[in-house]
Every structure is written in structure tokens, then in C-alpha cells.
Amino acid sequence: MDLFRLGPDDLRSLRANAPVHQHVGTGLWLVSRYEDVRMILADPKRFHPDNALTAVTAIPRPVLRVLARAGFSLPPTLANNGTETHADLRRLVAAFLTPARVQAMRPRIAELARERLARLTGPVADLHPALARDLPAVVLMEVMGIDDVDIPKLKAWSTASLELFWGDPSTERQHELARPAAEFHRWLTHRISTARGDDLFGALRNVPLRDAAGLCYFLLIAGQETTTQLLCAVFDAVLRHDDLWSRLGEPGMAELVVEEVLRRDPPVNTWRRIAAEPVTISGVDVPAGAQLLLMLAGAGSDPEVFPDPERLCPARPNARKHLAFGFGRHFCLGAGLARLEAEVVLRETFERFPNLRLASAEPPPMLDLLSFRAPLSVRVELRDQDRPAGGAGPRDLADRVAGPAGGR
Numbered sequence: 282m283d284l285f286r287l288g289p290d291d292l293r294s295l296r297a298n299a300p301v302h303q304h305v306g307t308g309l310w311l312v313s314r315y316e317d318v319r320m321i322l323a324d325p326k327r328f329h330p331d332n333a334l335t336a337v338t339a340i341p342r343p344v345l346r347v348l349a350r351a352g353f354s355l356p357p358t359l360a361n362n363g364t365e366t367h368a369d370l371r372r373l374v375a376a377f378l379t380p381a382r383v384q385a386m387r388p389r390i391a392e393l394a395r396e397r398l399a400r401l402t403g404p405v406a407d408l409h410p411a412l413a414r415d416l417p418a419v420v421l422m423e424v425m426g427i428d429d430v431d432i433p434k435l436k437a438w439s440t441a442s443l444e445l446f447w448g449d450p451s452t453e454r455q456h457e458l459a460r461p462a463a464e465f466h467r468w469l470t471h472r473i474s475t476a477r478g479d480d481l482f483g484a485l486r487n488v489p490l491r492d493a494a495g496l497c498y499f500l501l502i503a504g505q506e507t508t509t510q511l512l513c514a515v516f517d518a519v520l521r522h523d524d525l526w527s528r529l530g531e532p533g534m535a536e537l538v539v540e541e542v543l544r545r546d547p548p549v550n551t552w553r554r555i556a557a558e559p560v561t562i563s564g565v566d567v568p569a570g571a572q573l574l575l576m577l578a579g580a581g582s583d584p585e586v587f588p589d590p591e592r593l594c595p596a597r598p599n600a601r602k603h604l605a606f607g608f609g610r611h612f613c614l615g616a617g618l619a620r621l622e623a624e625v626v627l628r629e630t631f632e633r634f635p636n637l638r639l640a641s642a643e644p645p646p647m648l649d650l651l652s653f654r655a656p657l658s659v660r661v662e663l664r665d666q667d668r669p670a671g672g673a674g675p676r677d678l679a680d681r682v683a684g685p686a687g688g689r
């Protein structure tokens with residue numbers, strides 16, 4: 282079983298036949314049923330988060346030296362912190378992501394989406410570079426009050442970091458990836474140590490520099506790469522699924538659809554924990570120190586909790602019960618922002634292009650990392666009908682296409 286490319290059939294078979302299963306190649310214990318995954322996330326005493334950011338493919342000494350020269354380290358701060366310092370650091374970051382601050386971004390997200398949609402030209406376009414790639418990074422920097430980062434550079438730093446820590450790179454590739462990762466860490470250290478204002482870096486001025494840099498390294502990657510992945514997953518899933526695109530004009534539909542994609546195709550498809558003591562999970566004895574791989578995608582498609590799980594069903598009463606943002610003490614701090622971005626971008630795209638279609642029925646190339654899985658491209662056909670014509674605004678056109686609310 283290839284852990285980097287687990288699909289719905291693998292998850293189904295794991296849940297049914299081996300819900301707690303030690304993977305031979307990596308030694309990781311795969312946990313795939315909803316109730317088990319939730320129980321583990323909810324119990325920080327017996328299950329520690331210390332391995333959350335550990336490189337999946339061991340980093341050899343010469344590559345570690347490249348990182349060490351930049352002072353690189355990932356001490357326990359947020360996602361990987363089971364100690365008492367977690368609560369204060371979490372509070373500090375949460376202050377930038379209050380519901381009011383997030384909601385205040387709504388018009389700006391819509392504006393950023395519209396600017397990008399206006400630049401789209403047909404007949405075929407890829408929504409990943411055109412719409413999904415940099416928008417979440419721009420939004421995150423604005424929310425965090427940071428105005429001096431070069432966005433293409435941030436994307437290069439963060440995609441390299443994801444591959445270095447969650448991918449399966451060769452040693453040669455690890456060398457290549459370590460350089461941008463180290464450069465990012467060096468830049469963060471410099472910015473934090475010289476921070477004056479009240480942006481994220483300034484807010485961290487009383488936190489030890491090593492911890493502050495480690496925290497920002499994770500946050501500024503997790504806070505935008507995952508949303509890029511979600512946007513691609515949402516576009517791909519909706520455009521592939523029956524008539525869902527044409528229903529996006531119905532009130533509340535974009536939010537419901539985003540939730541269903543998070544449930545079925547979570548961009549963070551797995552997350553790790555360590556068993557602090559011997560435990561029995563679904564009848565299987567797991568030793569202390571076991572590295573657990575929680576299959577968040579397995580939980581979201583568990584038929585015991587979500588009937589007919591492969592179907593995207595916006596009316597599903599318990600859709601928000603999914604574990605795509607984790608659960609408990611480490612629940613994702615950016616869930617509200619990610620949801621808002623996906624909802625607004627999806628709706629803006631529908632309003633501008635109510636007749637959008639995938640350019641091909643072929644499955645898209647995928648980002649295949651241990652904990653991150655999403656389409657790398659969303660090639661769409663921009664059709665003639667999508668050019669605004671006469672007096673009909675996009676909203677009128679949408680209403681005509683979507684038909685009566687709730688009709689399916």
C-alpha cells in the first residue's frame with residue numbers, strides 16, 4: 282500500500298478489514314475509522330502531537346547541516362506542542378484570527394477573486410495558477426499584518442518545505458529542497474528579531490526567537506498552502522459532480538459544498554500523533570511510542586457516520602462533523618478563514634462563469650504528500666455563454682441556470 286497515494290478503495294478496505302494497521306514500510310499505525318480518529322484527537326493525555334511536523338523521510342546529515350547553518354529548528358510551538366506553552370502561543374495567534382477579523386476579510390477576498398477572474402482568458406484555463414495559488418497567501422499576509430513578503434518567493438519556500446517534510450524525496454532532491462526551506466527560516470528569524478510594529482512578528486517579540494521562528498515557519502505555510510489545496514479540491518470536485526456547479530446560485534449552497542469537499546476530500550488527508558502509553562484501539566493493541574497516522578480522509582468517508590460517503594451531498598445534515606480541521610485542543614486556528622476563502626472564491630467564480638466545465642474528464646495530477654493531497658491543476662473550459670451579454674448580469678444568468686432553490 283502506497284501511503285502517499287491512498288485512494289477511496291484503500292480507505293474502504295482499511296476501515297473494513299484493518300482499522301488499526303501497522304504499515305510495513307514506515308512502521309506507522311494507520312487509524313482509519315471515524316470514531317477512533319476522533320477519540321485519539323480528543324485525548325491529548327494518551328496521544329501526544331510531538332511528531333506532527335517530523336520529516337516523514339529521514340533527512341540525512343549533510344542536508345541537516347544546510348538547515349542547521351540557517352539556525353533551522355522546529356521546537357514545540359503549535360501543532361507539535363503537547364506542553365504547557367501551547368495555550369499561550371495559541372492565544373497569541375488566535376488574536377489575529379478572531380471571527381470578526383476573518384469576516385472583515387470577506388470583501389477583500391471577493392475583490393482578489395474578481396481581479397483574477399477578470400484576467401482569465403479562454404478557451405482553456407487552469408484555475409490553480411490563475412486563482413488558487415497566490416490568493417490565500419495574499420489574504421494570510423494581510424490578516425497577519427505582514428506587508429513585505431514577496432508572494433512568489435513565499436510560495437516557493439512553502440512548497441519546498443511541504444515536500445521536504447511530508448514527501449518522499451531522494452537525497453539529491455532533499456538537498457535542493459533544504460535551500461529554500463533554510464532561506465525561509467533565515468528570513469523569518471531576521472524579520473522577527475527586527476520587528477517593531479504590531480504585525481504577527483511584532484506580537485512574537487517576547488517569545489524566544491527560536492520558538493517564534495518555528496511557529497511562523499509552520500503558520501505561514503499551513504495558513505495558505507492548505508487553502509490553495511482546498512480551492513483546487515473544491516473546483517475539481519464540484520465540476521466533476523453531476524449538476525452541482527449549476528446549483529451554486531442557491532442560497533447557502535457554496536458553503537455547504539465546501540463542507541462536503543472538506544469531508545470527502547480533505548486537503549490535509551492524514552495527521553500524526555504518538556501513543557504515550559500502551560492502548561487498545563478497535564481491539565488492536567498498540568504499544569507506547571507507536572506513531573499513529575490518523576486518516577482524516579478515512580474518517581470523512583466512514584459510512585458508519587456519513588451514509589453514501591462518496592457522494593457530495595450538500596443537504597447532508599451532519600456534514601460539519603468531519604475531522605478535516607482536526608479536533609480538540611489543536612483544532613485548526615484557520616478553519617474559519619479557510620472556509621470563508623473557499624466559499625467566497627467559489628461563489629465569485631460561479632457568478633462570473635456560470636457555465637464553467639472541466640476541460641477533460643481525466644483525473645488531474647495530484648499533490649501526493651503523506652499529509653497533503655489535492656489536485657495540482659484544474660483545467661477548465663471558458664464557454665462563449667460566459668461572456669456577459671445584453672442587460673443580464675451574472676446573477677440573473679446564474680438564477681436562470683440554477684433553477685428554483687433546493688430543486689434537485
Ligand code: HEM
Pocket residue numbers: 322330359360361371374378421500503504505507508511547548549552604605606607608609610611612613614615616618619
Ligand atoms: C483547508 C485549509 C486547512 C486545513 C484542511 C487545515 C487543517 C488542519 C489540521 C488537520 C490541523 C491539526 C489539528 C489537530 O491536530 O487536531 C491544523 C492545525 C492548525 N492549523 Fe490548519 N488547516 C487549514 C487552514 C489553515 C489556515 C488558513 C490557518 C491559519 C490562518 C491554519 C492554521 C493552523 C494552526 C495554527 C494549527 C495548529 C493549532 C494548534 O496546534 O493549536 N490552518 N490545521
